[in-house]
Amino acid sequence: MGIPGLTSYILNNSERYLENYMLHDTYLVIDGHCVICQLYMWHAKCNCAFGGDYDKYAQCVREFFGDLLRCNVTPLVIIDGGAENKKMKTIMSRVKQKIEIASNYTFSTQERTKFFPLSLTKVFIDVMNELEIKHARCVFEADNTIAAVARSLNCPVLSYDSDFYIYGSLYIPFNTFENNIMPNPSGNGFVKHCRIYSIDKLFKTYYGLNQTSLFLAAVLLGNDYVKQRTFKKFFNHLPQIRKRYSTEQHRKIDGILHWLRRRTLNEAIIGILSRLRKEERKNILNKIEMIMNSYVDAPLSVLKILGFSAEVCFKASMDNVSKKFKFEGDIYNLTYEEDEPTEAEQSDEEEKKDEEEAASILEDKQLVSNESLVNNLPAWFITEFQQNRYPSYFLDVIIRKLYISRAQLEDPTSVSTLFVALKIISVIYAILISVNKSKPSLEYVTRDMNRGIQRYQLEYCDNILGCKLPCLLNLREIPFVVRKEILNSTLGIYNARDINEFPSNWMLYLATIKYWIDQHEEPSKLRCHIYALLFAMLFNIIDCNIGTQFRVLAKFHQKCNKIVEDIQRDRQTKKYQPQYPVDTTLTAAVYAVNVDDCFLASRFFISNFEIDRKLYSQPKKYDISIIHNFAEFQNCVIHTDHLNSLLNYPYEPTKLSAVYNGTLLYNLCSNFKKRDNVEAYINLILQNSASLLHLFNTLLTKAKPLLKTALQIKTDENKKQKVKKHKKKEHVINEEKEKEETCEDSDEQEFYDTSNSFSVLGLQS
Numbered sequence: 001m002g003i004p005g006l007t008s009y010i011l012n013n014s015e016r017y018l019e020n021y022m023l024h025d026t027y028l029v030i031d032g033h034c035v036i037c038q039l040y041m042w043h044a045k046c047n048c049a050f051g052g053d054y055d056k057y058a059q060c061v062r063e064f065f066g067d068l069l070r071c072n073v074t075p076l077v078i079i080d081g082g083a084e085n086k087k088m089k090t091i092m093s094r095v096k097q098k099i100e101i102a103s104n105y106t107f108s109t110q111e112r113t114k115f116f117p118l119s120l121t122k123v124f125i126d127v128m129n130e131l132e133i134k135h136a137r138c139v140f141e142a143d144n145t146i147a148a149v150a151r152s153l154n155c156p157v158l159s160y161d162s163d164f165y166i167y168g169s170l171y172i173p174f175n176t177f178e179n180n181i182m183p184n185p186s187g188n189g190f191v192k193h194c195r196i197y198s199i200d201k202l203f204k205t206y207y208g209l210n211q212t213s214l215f216l217a218a219v220l221l222g223n224d225y226v227k228q229r230t231f232k233k234f235f236n237h238l239p240q241i242r243k244r245y246s247t248e249q250h251r252k253i254d255g256i257l258h259w260l261r262r263r264t265l266n267e268a269i270i271g272i273l274s275r276l277r278k279e280e281r282k283n284i285l286n287k288i289e290m291i292m293n294s295y296v297d298a299p300l301s302v303l304k305i306l307g308f309s310a311e312v313c314f315k316a317s318m319d320n321v322s323k324k325f326k327f328e329g330d331i332y333n334l335t336y337e338e339d340e341p342t343e344a345e346q347s348d349e350e351e352k353k354d355e356e357e358a359a360s361i362l363e364d365k366q367l368v369s370n371e372s373l374v375n376n377l378p379a380w381f382i383t384e385f386q387q388n389r390y391p392s393y394f395l396d397v398i399i400r401k402l403y404i405s406r407a408q409l410e411d412p413t414s415v416s417t418l419f420v421a422l423k424i425i426s427v428i429y430a431i432l433i434s435v436n437k438s439k440p441s442l443e444y445v446t447r448d449m450n451r452g453i454q455r456y457q458l459e460y461c462d463n464i465l466g467c468k469l470p471c472l473l474n475l476r477e478i479p480f481v482v483r484k485e486i487l488n489s490t491l492g493i494y495n496a497r498d499i500n501e502f503p504s505n506w507m508l509y510l511a512t513i514k515y516w517i518d519q520h521e522e523p524s525k526l527r528c529h530i531y532a533l534l535f536a537m538l539f540n541i542i543d544c545n546i547g548t549q550f551r552v553l554a555k556f557h558q559k560c561n562k563i564v565e566d567i568q569r570d571r572q573t574k575k576y577q578p579q580y581p582v583d584t585t586l587t588a589a590v591y592a593v594n595v596d597d598c599f600l601a602s603r604f605f606i607s608n609f610e611i612d613r614k615l616y617s618q619p620k621k622y623d624i625s626i627i628h629n630f631a632e633f634q635n636c637v638i639h640t641d642h643l644n645s646l647l648n649y650p651y652e653p654t655k656l657s658a659v660y661n662g663t664l665l666y667n668l669c670s671n672f673k674k675r676d677n678v679e680a681y682i683n684l685i686l687q688n689s690a691s692l693l694h695l696f697n698t699l700l701t702k703a704k705p706l707l708k709t710a711l712q713i714k715t716d717e718n719k720k721q722k723v724k725k726h727k728k729k730e731h732v733i734n735e736e737k738e739k740e741e742t743c744e745d746s747d748e749q750e751f752y753d754t755s756n757s758f759s760v761l762g763l764q765s
Contacts, residue, residue, distance in 0.1 A: 002223055003165075003166075003221045004221060004222055005161045005180055005221070005250055005252075007162040007165075007173070007627045008247075008250070009245075009254075010165055010173075012246065013174070014195065016201065016205060016415070017174075017205075018176070018196065018197050018201075019195065020193070020195060021172065021193075021194050021195060021196035022184070023068075023156070023172070023185060023191060023192040023194055024072055024073060024189060024190065024191040025071075025189070026074070026155050026156070027073075027147050027150075027153045027155040028068065028074065028075050028155060028156060029076045029078065029155060029156070029169075030075050030076065030077045030078070031158065031159030031161060032079035032080070032124070033080045033142070034159045034160050034174065035158060035160075036079075036121055038160050038175075039060055039064055039124075040057060040060075040116060043064070043179075043752040046117075047611060047662065048109075048110040048113075048115040048116075048117070048409075049107045049109070049409065049622065049632060050286075050627065050630075050662030050665070051118075051408070051627055051665075052117030052118065052120070052411055052660065053661050053662055054657040054660050055539070055540070055543070055657045055661050056238050056551065056661070058123050058126070058657035059128040060124070061124055061128075062127055062130075065128070065133055066131075069131075070190045071181055071189065071191055074134070075133050076135075076136075076153075077134070077135035078138060078142050078146050078149065078302055079137045079138070080137070080141060080398050081137050081138040081139045081140050081385070081395060082139065082140050082392055082393075082394075082399065083140075083392070083395075083396055084140050085133060085293075087141075091404060092404070095405075095407060095453055096452065096453050099452070099453060100451060101407075102115065102407045102408060102409050102410065103412035103451040105409050106622060107615045107616075107619055107622040108619060111596060115409060118406055118634045118638055119635075119723060120640065125388050134307055136306050136386050136387065136388065137376060137385060137388045137392070138299070138386070139299065139385070140293070140395075142297040143163050143164070143167070144295055145298045145300065145302060145651040146164075146301055147167035147168065147169040148162060148300060148316070148320045149300065149303065149306075150169040150170065150302075151169045151319070151320075152300070152312075152315070154170075154421065155170065156169070156170040156196060157169050157170065157171050157172065158172045158177070160173055160175060163295075165199070166215065166295070170197070170198060171198075172195070172196050176195035177194045178192065178193045183283075184262045184269040185484065202257075206260075207261060208261035211369075212265055212325070213260045213261070213263075213265060215295045215296075216292060217257060218295070218299060219291045220272070221252065223291070226287050228252075230284065230287070231272065231275075234275045238256065238259060238329075239255065239258075239259065257594060259271075262688060266327075266328075266329060268283070272284075272329050273334055278332050282331065285327060285331055289325055291323075291569035296322040296324070297322075297645070300313065300316050300320060301313075301386065303316055338568055374395070376435055378472060378473055378475075378476075390646065392643065394428075394432060397428070397429055397433070397442065398435070401433065401442055401443060402442075403429075403443070403444040403445070404445045405444060405445060406632045408634070410447075410624075410631040410632075411625055412447070412451050414628055416446040416634055417631040419449075420519045420635060421632075421635040421636050421638075421639040422458060422640045423519075424490055424491075424515075424636070424639040424640055424642075424643055425442070425444070425458065425708065426459075427469065427643060428642060428643050428646060429442045429458065430461060430474055431470065431471075431646060432646075433460065433468070434473070439460045441457045442460065444457075445630060464489050465489050470505075474650075475734050476648065480650060483647040486647060486650075487556045488511075490515075491512065491514065492515055492518050493511050498705055499511055501521055501585075502654045503586055504651070505655065506586070506642060506653075507650065507652065508640060508641070508651040508653065509537075509587070509637070509659055511640070512633075512636050512637050512705075516633050517707060517710045519632075523708075524713075526629060526710060527678070527710060527711055527713070528678065529626070529629050529665075531668070531672050531678045531679075533633070533659075533710070534699055534700065535682060535696065536660070536661065536664050536668060538695065539661065541590060541598070541692070541695070542659040542692075542707065543556065544603060545593065550602060551610075552606070552609075553607050556606050560599060564599050564600060568600070568688075571596075578690045580592065584698060586695075586699060589691075589694055589695040589698040589699075590695060592694065593691045593692055593695055594691050597690060598689070600688050601686060601689040604685050605664070608667040609663055610663070611663065612670075623666075623670060626666055628667075634660060637654060637656065639734070679700070683697075707716070
């Protein structure tokens with residue numbers, strides 16, 4: 001949730017509230033949603049402007065967990081589930097804000113504002129599965145469960161959410177985590193230096209304060225569920241504490257804590273309600289009770305998902321039993337004093353404007369009971385949801401028949417990139433909602449053409465190609481071949497041979513490319529995007545052979561120049577001319593790739609992982625149309641993955657960090673748009689890496705029947721080209737070839753393509 005100003009209030013007085021701590025040999029409960037974002041913001045060093053450098057982010061996550069494991073720390077990651085009713089207006093307001101940010105985002109914006117890519121959580125979960133990190137998803141809000149699990153295991157929480165200053169668990173603020181690990185000074189192994197907070201420190205400063213009154217303080221200070229202005233009349237009468245604090249909010253925090261420490265809970269509630277009109281009191285009291293009880297209501301079923309025994313789960317549940325707060329006093333016979341409106345109150349109307357606009361989307365939406373519908377879901381579905389096999393919005397769709405789209409960087413003058421994935425979303429919805437007796441249309445919220453948010457309807461349809469979709473209740477009883485056929489039909493795969501030509505880890509990705517292409521009236525306009533997607537699939541093959549540490553050309557030259565020179569010299573001496581079979585499988589072509597070819601091809605790939613410096617001096621070169629099309633594709637990828645998981649993985653899931661780097665794809669697509677013949681250009685790039693060239697051409701051969709005419713150059717387009725232009729292009733290609741051959745004997749070993757503006761990055765590194 002988060003309490004405004006509380007984090008800075010504590011950190012500004014860190015010598016009083018925090019103490020140095022060496023983390024090692026313990027459990028660590030991790031606020032998954034928070035750490036996913038914090039790692040991206042402060043450690044991953046990704047380019048936000050290109051839609052997601054997922055390989056770099058995945059490596060950052062591996063290093064984060066690797067450090068913890070070396071310190072003998074057992075991470076327990078808990079992630080938020082479905083949105084709760086009380087938070088819906090806040091969510092809608094934030095979506096509107098993010099869409100506005102995205103609509104005005106430029107290349108230079110990423111220097112000061114981070115924008116989270118669509119599949120960040122998926123990549124984080126993929127890495128956890130890879131490293132066998134224990135993780136779980138709560139059914140709803142996770143914060144209270146995170147704190148309760150930490151208390152039951154007597155271990156700290158890692159987060160950057162101010163709520164954890166009041167929960168009563170040990171708490172390590174993420175920003176106090178040092179980057180490196182150090183040898184343990186008192187024994188074997190390593191430690192992670194950080195700072196830790198205990199609520200007892202706060203109680204010593206504000207003597208008389210207790211856990212329950214802290215929950216009330218959180219209500220008064222405002223969070224995602226209630227705005228601080230709700231209690232503006234109370235604040236008008238709050239005694240001012242004569243201490244120097246940097247902000248008005250810090251003074252309020254100090255004043256509230258001092259005020260609460262001198263009162264019982266009932267006295268405090270009376271003091272708050274007496275400043276409200278009689279007709280307001282019941283509604284405000286209900287909010288106070290709801291929010292205070294949300295802090296103590298902590299389901300602990302995730303302990304079983306995390307692998308703990310039944311005995312541990314039972315003990316934790318017993319230790320966590322708390323009586324819910326219910327005010328029993330008379331709220332109507334309190335003395336009321338009316339105040340004159342202040343300037344701050346008058347300005348509240350402006351603050352409400354955005355909220356009301358976002359909330360209007362929900363006007364006709366019945367916010368039904370969460371529990372009533374969740375209890376009707378199959379046990380296997382809830383278990384798999386808690387195992388992080390499904391996204392959190394699955395529950396929102398089931399409970400509210402509402403899907404709120406994530407904002408992406410896209411062209412605000414074009415329709416939302418969500419629309420391209422609606423066929424997939426429709427099938428997901430039909431299966432999820434099949435447990436309900438009524439089958440209403442799905443309402444979804446996404447960006448409109450005015451850079452605002454709009455609610456749309458997606459008609460309910462429970463059949464595909466004339467066949468009725470299965471019910472969620474018996475989905476796990478449906479044969480594998482039927483589940484696979486549902487996915488194939490959704491993606492437009494009508495001939496299994498087209499997809500069976502690919503290795504299992506590429507099948508779903510290639511099928512999604514086909515689906516994305518099919519949604520366009522003129523697929524040939526995506527030709528350069530498609531070549532970029534296919535060519536970029538090689539970068540993970542290279543990483544697997546030479547390592548993932550090379551993403552900057554200067555570092556590659558420093559460490560690998562001699563290796564490249566030795567390879568070139570050896571091949572020249574031996575007159576290296578490998579031969580590969582024309583008719584081969586893709587799997588065989590992948591295994592045939594050799595390390596030397598990867599080193600030789602790396603320079604071109606690495607130069608395209610870097611930003612074209614001209615984008616800094618010429619912002620208009622930032623091509624939002626390229627970003628938009630790849631954003632469409634990402635929407636297809638993520639929703640295809642969600643349908644695949646719901647159908648219990650008829651295909652091996654796509655590991656996005658192995659195939660998708662937004663910066664690389666943007667650079668490749670921009671480069672390919674300058675070429676008349678992209679395939680000839682790629683053959684030129686890979687001419688000295690025969691095994692990679694063989695792999696790419698094999699991939700093209702297998703992919704073309706699936707992608708049909710999307711890679712074809714229209715004949716009439718070729719006829720429009722003037723002879724002079726063809727000659728000029730031929731001269732440029734010959735010049736590129738000459739430079740590439742010269743490069744083999746050059747001391748600098750630079751690849752510089754005169755028609756490729758991105759290749760100059762290698763010389764500037």
